[in-house]
Amino acid sequence: MGDLIHLILSGTATGAIYALAALGFTLLWQAAGVINFAQGEFVMLPAFAMLFFIAVGAPLWLSFLLTCAVAMVVLGYGFKRVIVDPLIKHGVIPLVIATLGLSIAVKSIVRAGYSAEAHPFPSAFPAGQLSLGGIAVSYADIGTLVLAGLIVIGLQMFLNKTVTGRAMQAVAQNTDAARVLGIDVKRMVLYVFLINAVLSVVAALLVTPTYLAKFDMGDSIGQKAFFAAIIGGFNQTRGALLGGVLIGILENVVGFYVSPAYKEGVALVLFLAVILFRPEGLLGKAEERKV
Amino acid sequence: MNAQMKTGILVASLVVVAVVASFAKRSDVYLLTLYCVYLMATFGLNLTVGYAGQMSLGQAAFFGIGAYVAAIALKAGVPFLLVLPISAIACFVVGLALGFPALRVQHHYLAFATLGFNVLVYLVMRNEEKLTGGTFGISGIPRPSLFGVSFDGPLAFFFFTFVSLIILAFFLWWLLRSPWGRAFAALRDNPIRAESLGVNITAYTLLAFAIGAACAGVGGVYYASLVEFIEPGPFHFSTSLTMLLAVIVGGSGRFFGPVIGTIIIILLPELLRSTNVSWLKFMQTWYLAVFGVAVVALMIWLPGGILSIGDRFKSKEVAK
Numbered sequence: 221m222g223d224l225i226h227l228i229l230s231g232t233a234t235g236a237i238y239a240l241a242a243l244g245f246t247l248l249w250q251a252a253g254v255i256n257f258a259q260g261e262f263v264m265l266p267a268f269a270m271l272f273f274i275a276v277g278a279p280l281w282l283s284f285l286l287t288c289a290v291a292m293v294v295l296g297y298g299f300k301r302v303i304v305d306p307l308i309k310h311g312v313i314p315l316v317i318a319t320l321g322l323s324i325a326v327k328s329i330v331r332a333g334y335s336a337e338a339h340p341f342p343s344a345f346p347a348g349q350l351s352l353g354g355i356a357v358s359y360a361d362i363g364t365l366v367l368a369g370l371i372v373i374g375l376q377m378f379l380n381k382t383v384t385g386r387a388m389q390a391v392a393q394n395t396d397a398a399r400v401l402g403i404d405v406k407r408m409v410l411y412v413f414l415i416n417a418v419l420s421v422v423a424a425l426l427v428t429p430t431y432l433a434k435f436d437m438g439d440s441i442g443q444k445a446f447f448a449a450i451i452g453g454f455n456q457t458r459g460a461l462l463g464g465v466l467i468g469i470l471e472n473v474v475g476f477y478v479s480p481a482y483k484e485g486v487a488l489v490l491f492l493a494v495i496l497f498r499p500e501g502l503l504g505k506a507e508e509r510k511v
Numbered sequence: 512m513n514a515q516m517k518t519g520i521l522v523a524s525l526v527v528v529a530v531v532a533s534f535a536k537r538s539d540v541y542l543l544t545l546y547c548v549y550l551m552a553t554f555g556l557n558l559t560v561g562y563a564g565q566m567s568l569g570q571a572a573f574f575g576i577g578a579y580v581a582a583i584a585l586k587a588g589v590p591f592l593l594v595l596p597i598s599a600i601a602c603f604v605v606g607l608a609l610g611f612p613a614l615r616v617q618h619h620y621l622a623f624a625t626l627g628f629n630v631l632v633y634l635v636m637r638n639e640e641k642l643t644g645g646t647f648g649i650s651g652i653p654r655p656s657l658f659g660v661s662f663d664g665p666l667a668f669f670f671f672t673f674v675s676l677i678i679l680a681f682f683l684w685w686l687l688r689s690p691w692g693r694a695f696a697a698l699r700d701n702p703i704r705a706e707s708l709g710v711n712i713t714a715y716t717l718l719a720f721a722i723g724a725a726c727a728g729v730g731g732v733y734y735a736s737l738v739e740f741i742e743p744g745p746f747h748f749s750t751s752l753t754m755l756l757a758v759i760v761g762g763s764g765r766f767f768g769p770v771i772g773t774i775i776i777i778l779l780p781e782l783l784r785s786t787n788v789s790w791l792k793f794m795q796t797w798y799l800a801v802f803g804v805a806v807v808a809l810m811i812w813l814p815g816g817i818l819s820i821g822d823r824f825k826s827k828e829v830a831k
Contacts, residue, residue, distance in 0.1 A: 255619055303807060303811075306811045307810060307811060307814075310810075310814050312619065313564075313566065314810045314814045315810075316566065316619065316622070317755075317756070317759050317806065317810050318806065318807045318810035318811070320752060320755070320756065320806070321756065321802075321803045321804070321805075321806025321807045321809075321810065322803065322807050323752075323803070324749075324752065324753075324756075324799055324800075324802065324803035324806070325799075325800050325802075325803025325804045325806075325807065326803070327799075327803075328797070328798075328799035328800035328802075328803055329800045329803075332796040332797050332799075332800055333800075439748075443626065443627065443630065446623050446626075447623065447627065450620070450623060479638075481634060481637075481638040482631075482634055482638070484630055484631075484634060485627075485630065485631045485634055487627065488624075488627030488628065488630065488631050491623065491624070491627060492612050492613075492624065492627075495612050495613060495615070495620060495624070496612040496615075499615060499620075
């Protein structure tokens with residue numbers, strides 16, 4: 221029993237990181253109609269950026285903040301201006317292909333231009349474990365849960381309670397109606413790209429100590445983000461959270477009780493089951509098809 | 512350009528390839544055979560992507576299933592002509608089973624489902640050591656001999672693969688010209704209209720996907736026979752990505768798109784690897800990076816792929 225609780229707790233922590241990446245992914249889809257296949261690389265790049273700032277002497281917290289700023293410019297604004305804006309008018313598929321190309325390009329540039337090795341990454345939390353009634357929980361898991369939880373709650377508050385946040389939701393629900401109501405749609409969409417960039421940096425900060433910084437570390441986290449988003453419901457922000465945490469927990473449980481070799485397959489099986497029985501996702505609402 | 516001229520150019524280029532191969536170095540013959548093998552898979556993928564309009568990111572998995580089934584069956588002594596349909600049908604059936612849940616919903620779901628499927632297949636290849644040999648793979652796969660003629664030599668096997676590729680391409684061409692194939696294009700261009708005309712969207716898309724998978728399976732059989740040793744590496748999902756990009760870069764939905772695209776993903780990097788020109792050596796490490804950037808640029812300026820350049824000029828002239 222102790223094992224199971226431990227697995228669930230650490231699974232929730234891993235799942236929370238998936239959820240952060242999935243959240244950005246869902247927001248991009250809702251507000252801008254963008255499916256970003258380079259989402260994993262959006263986590264990998266900040267990991268290397270933070271390592272760079274650490275290498276030039278900045279402490280971890282400062283590196284994190286600096287990377288957030290750089291990511292907002294490059295992965296937020298730059299990505300939108302250079303790739304999304306010229307392509308979005310051609311429809312979803314060319315954009316998907318372009319982000320696939322971007323993903324290959326970014327990975328190969330890091331590999332050829334910097335390093336193909338895995339680099340260790342400092343944890344933001346102290347090492348060691350906390351014993352809660354006989355169950356050992358690592359500080360890293362607790363820290364991850366608290367930080368991810370705070371960010372998610374903060375984001376929900378921003379989306380639901382502030383004027384800007386509500387305007388962003390309006391854009392996501394119905395772009396044309398939002399424009400008629402006088403909402404600056406372009407600016408709201410830009411905000412979504414900026415939020416996605418910051419979420420990616422946070423995910424990088426939390427995941428890299430265990431995944432290590434490597435050019436292909438984004439493959440796995442990117443896939444988990446897609447699956448989490450769909451399992452929970454592509455058009456629901458809360459869905460990404462549920463999907464992420466569900467994958468995190470089930471991976472841990474399957475890895476421990478069934479076979480660690482097939483841990484990576486859990487997300488796919490869950491995804492296939494969801495699209496067979498509830499295609500709109502666990503929390504999603506069925507979308508009406510546009511004719 | 513009329514149809515006769517087109518046929519003439521096609522036949523001429525096939526003859527040129529055959530003549531070049533006859534006088535080429537041993538390693539170049541191998542490379543050309545490899546190109547033909549991958550082309551079988553990308554031709555199939557073009558059916559799924561270009562004609563049925565579905566994103567598939569699992570072609571390497573079907574390629575791998577074909578290769579592993581072939582490796583196991585050929586080593587057990589099953590004749591090549593029997594292995595071919597077994598692998599093709601295996602991939603066809605798996606394609607149906609995977610496509611069924613994914614194709615009931617929106618198009619990008621198939622992309623995710625096939626991507627995850629590829630990851631899973633790769634795990635099975637790596638972990639089920641009893642069946643697949645794990646990371647050590649399966650070695651000593653025999654080359655085929657038909658009716659007493661052995662295709663063991665590199666040139667003989669090249670011609671065997673080359674002719675098989677032509678037959679496969681001809682079959683696909685016939686399929687696309689049949690009323691059946693016209694329905695594929697109809698549902699890609701306007702699914703709702705096609706449905707209102709009585710085309711069963713799900714059934715046709717599913718079939719296109721499964722046939723595309725079967726082509727990859729056939730390619731896999733030749734691959735296993737060509738390299739004579741298989742391990743999970745070549746069937747990683749990154750191969751699926753490059754195969755998809757090859758189809759798109761060449762021009763998806765254009766019959767000869769994969770011919771161009773596969774040159775870019777298979778022949779070019781290998782030729783660069785063997786080059787002695789110093790500035791080209793730099794490209795060896797940077798090839799994929801340049802390729803990725805080129806794909807992004809291509810999508811921005813020429814979303815129809817390389818073969819759509821001609822149309823681009825035509826439409827500009829009309830616009831004037």
